[in-house]
Amino acid sequence: MQSYFQQLAAAVCTPIAGADRVTLYFSAESSDFIRFNHAQVRQATHVDQRYGTVSVVAGQKRASSSISLGGDLAADTADLLAERTALLAQLPLVPDDAYLLQPDAVVHTERSATGTLPTPAQLIAAVAEHAAGTDLVGFYAAGSVVRAFADSRGQRNWHSVESFHFDWCLYREKDQAVKCSYAGTDWHTPEFARRVQEARTRLALLALPPKTLAPGAYRVYFSPVAVAELLGTLAWGGFGLKDLKTGTSTLLLAHQGKAALSPLLTLTEATAEGIAPRFQSDGFTKPDAVALVRAGQMAASLTAPRSAVEYGMPTNGCGEGESPESLAMAAGPLPEAEVLQTLGTGVFISNLHYLNYSDRQACRMTGMTRFACFWVEDGKIVAPIPVMRFDDSFLRMFGPGLVALTDHAELVPADGTYGARQLQSITAPGAIVEGFALTL
Structure with a gap:
C-alpha cells in the first residue's frame, strides 16, 4: 500500500498555479472483526477502506475535501485530481484564516510495524479451546491501520501498524461479569489462555456473598x-x-x-x-x-x-x-x-x-x-x-x-x-x- 500512496502523492502533490502548497492526507485499514457470545462466533466480517483528504493553500486561504478511495490507482488518482481542480477554483472565495499555520521544515518520517496476528480461524480456535464452558462475550478487531501525509514541497510521512485488540467479558449472571482485554502487535495464544484462566478465577469470586458498602x-x-x-x-x-x-x-x-x-x-x-x-x-x-x-x-x-x-x-x-x-x-x-x-x-x-x-x-x-x-x-x-x-x-x-x-x-x-x-x-x-x- 505504501507504493500505492507514493504514486497518488506524486500525481496530486505537485506545484500548481494559484496555490502555494498542495497536501494529501491518507488513512486506510484492512481489518478483521469478530464478535463472540457464549464463546461462539456470532458475527465475523472483514473491512477494507481508504480515504484521501486533498488540500490547497494560498496565503491564508485553505480549501480541503475528503473522498473515499477504491484502491484502483488510476481511478483514485483521477478522483483526487478532480477534487484538487474543484478546490483550486473555490479557493478565491474562501475567507482568510488568521490562525492558519503550515510547517516550514520538510520532515520525513516512516514507521512500518509488522505484527504477528492470528488468522480468524486461529483466533476462533483459541477462544473455543480456552474459553470452553464459559459465556465469553467479546469483540475482536485486528489488522493493519495506515496514516500518511504528502505535500508539494516533497515531504512524505508514512505510518503503518499491524495490531490486534480483543475485549471480552466472562459473564456469570445478572450484572456480574469479569472484563478482560488483550492487545498488542504480536499475538501469543498462551498469554490469551492465561488471561482467560485469570478471569475464570475472578468469576468464581463473584459467587461469594456480596458486601454492600455505605457511601x-x-x-x-x-x-x-x-x-x-x-x-x-x-x-x-x-x-x-x-x-x-x-x-x-x-x-x-x-x-x-x-x-x-x-x-x-x-x-x-x-x-x-x-x-x-x-x-x-x-x-x-x-x-x-x-x-x-x-x-x-x-x-x-x-x-x-x-x-x-x-x-x-x-x-x-x-x-x-x-x-x-x-x-x-x-x-x-x-x-x-x-x-x-x-x-x-x-x-x-x-x-x-x-x-x-x-x-x-x-x-x-x-x-x-x-x-x-x-x-x-x-x-x-x-x-x-x-x-x-x-x-x-x-x-x-x-x-x-x-x-x-x-x-x-x-x-x-x-x-x-x-x-x-x-x-x-x-x-x-x-x-x-x-x-x-x-x-x-
Whole structure:
C-alpha cells in the first residue's frame, strides 16, 4: 500500500498555479472483526477502506475535501485530481484564516510495524479451546491501520501498524461479569489462555456473598485499566494550551499552584512509545515525548498549530483538539504481587465507566464502578461489591490521596471502531489511592 500512496502523492502533490502548497492526507485499514457470545462466533466480517483528504493553500486561504478511495490507482488518482481542480477554483472565495499555520521544515518520517496476528480461524480456535464452558462475550478487531501525509514541497510521512485488540467479558449472571482485554502487535495464544484462566478465577469470586458498602471515603486499588479510564477523562480539556489560556483547563488549579499533584505522578505524551503516528493531518511532526506533568509539577501543554499562532507559542504538532494520543503515566515501585497486601483493607476496582466531569474547574470526576470489583480485608479478597457511583477530584486522588503506583504500566489502546479503528492509547500502572469518595 505504501507504493500505492507514493504514486497518488506524486500525481496530486505537485506545484500548481494559484496555490502555494498542495497536501494529501491518507488513512486506510484492512481489518478483521469478530464478535463472540457464549464463546461462539456470532458475527465475523472483514473491512477494507481508504480515504484521501486533498488540500490547497494560498496565503491564508485553505480549501480541503475528503473522498473515499477504491484502491484502483488510476481511478483514485483521477478522483483526487478532480477534487484538487474543484478546490483550486473555490479557493478565491474562501475567507482568510488568521490562525492558519503550515510547517516550514520538510520532515520525513516512516514507521512500518509488522505484527504477528492470528488468522480468524486461529483466533476462533483459541477462544473455543480456552474459553470452553464459559459465556465469553467479546469483540475482536485486528489488522493493519495506515496514516500518511504528502505535500508539494516533497515531504512524505508514512505510518503503518499491524495490531490486534480483543475485549471480552466472562459473564456469570445478572450484572456480574469479569472484563478482560488483550492487545498488542504480536499475538501469543498462551498469554490469551492465561488471561482467560485469570478471569475464570475472578468469576468464581463473584459467587461469594456480596458486601454492600455505605457511601464514604475508602482506600482503593485502581487496576491499570481503571487508571486509564480516569486519564481518558482527564484528556478532555486537561492538557491543551487553548484550554489553559482561556481558563477552562481541568488542571488549571494545578497550573496556578492552588492544588498539588503527587510527586509520584509523571505524565507524558509519549509518541515514540505509542501506536499513533508521529505527524498530523497538516504535516507537522511530533517530538518523541512531551512532558505534561513531571514529578507532580505541571510542565508543557499540548499546542496545536492554530493555538501556536493565536498565543505566540511554538507548536508541538498535536491535533486540533489538543488531546494526547499516546498518554503515558510513569510506573512506580510497588510490585504487582504486593498490591492486595499493600491495599490492606479497602476496595479493588477493576473497571470504571460512564465517566464525566461533575465540576471541571475542580477537576472532579464522576462515574460508576463496573464488572468485578471486590472488598478486600487484610490483603485478601473476601466479597464482591455492587455497582457504586463515585465523585472525586483527580487533583485529590493523584495528589495527597496517591499512596503508590505499581511497577508495571499496561498499554490500553483505544477500542473505538466507529467509522474506523483508532490509534490512540493510554499507558498506565495500577494505583492505590486513599480516601476515594463512593457516593451511592
